[in-house]
Every structure is written in structure tokens, then in C-alpha cells.
Amino acid sequence: MPRGSQSKTVSAHRIGSLLFCPACGTLLDLPRDDQDEIPCAQCGRLEPASSYENLPTKTYSSPHAFPSPLKSKRGLVQNTMDDGEAAKERDPVAQEKCQKCGHIGLSYKVMQLRSADEGSTVFYKCLNCGDQTSLNN
Numbered sequence: 050m051p052r053g054s055q056s057k058t059v060s061a062h063r064i065g066s067l068l069f070c071p072a073c074g075t076l077l078d079l080p081r082d083d084q085d086e087i088p089c090a091q092c093g094r095l096e097p098a099s100s101y102e103n104l105p106t107k108t109y110s111s112p113h114a115f116p117s118p119l120k121s122k123r124g125l126v127q128n129t130m131d132d133g134e135a136a137k138e139r140d141p142v143a144q145e146k147c148q149k150c151g152h153i154g155l156s157y158k159v160m161q162l163r164s165a166d167e168g169s170t171v172f173y174k175c176l177n178c179g180d181q182t183s184l185n186n
């Protein structure tokens with residue numbers, strides 16, 4: 050029985066939370082739950098698992114850098130686009146006076162009659178009361 054050659058008083062070298070074999074410098078594995086000693090993979094030295102107990106345990110307080118990725122509410126794009134069809138049917142407005150209600154602002158539409166000889170007819174529609182009149186040019 051060798052005497053004192055393999056002293057267990059020498060504790061493992063500790064770097065951070067890692068233990069290294071004091072005999073050969075090999076990084077020691079973490080002890081399993083049922084392990085009392087960690088054998089050095091290189092030289093077979095047994096390091097007591099208790100050496101790990103006093104290790105400064107790093108608490109990884111993961112900073113919640115991104116609490117909850119704010120879902121951009123840009124998905125709801127306001128549809129301010131003009132309705133092309135409605136705009137097309139929107140008649141121009143003439144600053145004419147409604148004969149019925151006196152409202153100024155009649156939408157008008159110029160209609161070409163059957164033959165060019167008869168000229169065109171302008172149809173007015175009151176924006177206020179809806180009264181429609183037509184004027185023959």
C-alpha cells in the first residue's frame with residue numbers, strides 16, 4: 050500500500066466553476082448525483098465530489114432583453130386609398146345655384162346627345178337636395 054504518495058489533501062485547481070485535476074491538470078467532469086468522487090479521465094485521480102459543492106455558482110439571470118416582441122400593429126394599414134371606382138363616378142361640381150333649395154354646388158355631367166348637331170346637355174344635380182336639372186347648350 051503506497052503511503053502518502055497520492056495525497057488527497059491536494060484539492061483540485063479551481064478556475065471559475067471548473068475543477069482541474071491537481072495532478073495532471075485535466076478538466077474534471079461534473080459529478081453525477083450518485084458520485085462521491087470524480088475520477089480524472091487522464092490520470093485516474095479521484096477528486097471528491099464535495100469539491101464542487103463550494104463552487105461559486107453562477108446565476109444566469111438572463112436579462113429579458115426582449116420582454117415580449119411587440120407585435121407591430123402595422124398590419125392594420127389604414128385603407129386611405131381612394132376607391133377608384135367611386136372616384137370615377139364622382140361628378141365634378143359646378144358652383145351653380147340650385148333652383149330648388151338655393152344650395153350652391155351642383156354636380157354636373159355633360160352628356161353628348163345622339164347627334165353632334167344637337168350639342169351637349171349638362172345635367173346638374175344638387176348636392177344638397179338632389180334636385181336635378183338639365184341644360185341644353
Ligand SMILES: [Zn+2]
Binds near residue numbers: 070071072075090
Ligand atoms: Zn489527473
Ligand SMILES: [Zn+2]
Binds near residue numbers: 179
Ligand atoms: Zn338643392
